[in-house]
Amino acid sequence: MTATLADGQLVLIIEDNEKNLKLARDLLRYHGFRTIEAPDAETGLRMASDAVPDIILMDIELPGMDGVTALECLRADPAIAGIVVVAFTASVMPVDQDRFSRAGFAGVIVKPIDVKVFPNQVLAYCRTAERDG
Numbered sequence: 001m002t003a004t005l006a007d008g009q010l011v012l013i014i015e016d017n018e019k020n021l022k023l024a025r026d027l028l029r030y031h032g033f034r035t036i037e038a039p040d041a042e043t044g045l046r047m048a049s050d051a052v053p054d055i056i057l058m059d060i061e062l063p064g065m066d067g068v069t070a071l072e073c074l075r076a077d078p079a080i081a082g083i084v085v086v087a088f089t090a091s092v093m094p095v096d097q098d099r100f101s102r103a104g105f106a107g108v109i110v111k112p113i114d115v116k117v118f119p120n121q122v123l124a125y126c127r128t129a130e131r132d133g
Ligand code: MN
Pocket: 015, 016, 017, 059, 060, 061, 062
């Protein structure tokens, strides 16, 4: 038996693509994270208020409210404004990377995810959250 990577950190995954969502969830749970999931931003914001996750992985292209707008809403609510939010996106275009950074995302995890590094990427953002929080 090897020790799991994570220590039960709670990750909220907001992602409308079922396949992407399932892969991220399965990988994170396998590596010792806890996860909650939402298929759209509105549901995700409610979950963030209820559960106050350690970090949020936020898809940008979502049905209804997009991920950048969702981040603005989150930042406007003092109860959840401090949560570390990572853009979870297929876009590697510099103009988008710049837009996400200016919007206040802590960073970007690009899809399709690299299954070998993804859990460590997420853990690194959790550590950032612990340090800042
Ligand atoms: Mn999407």
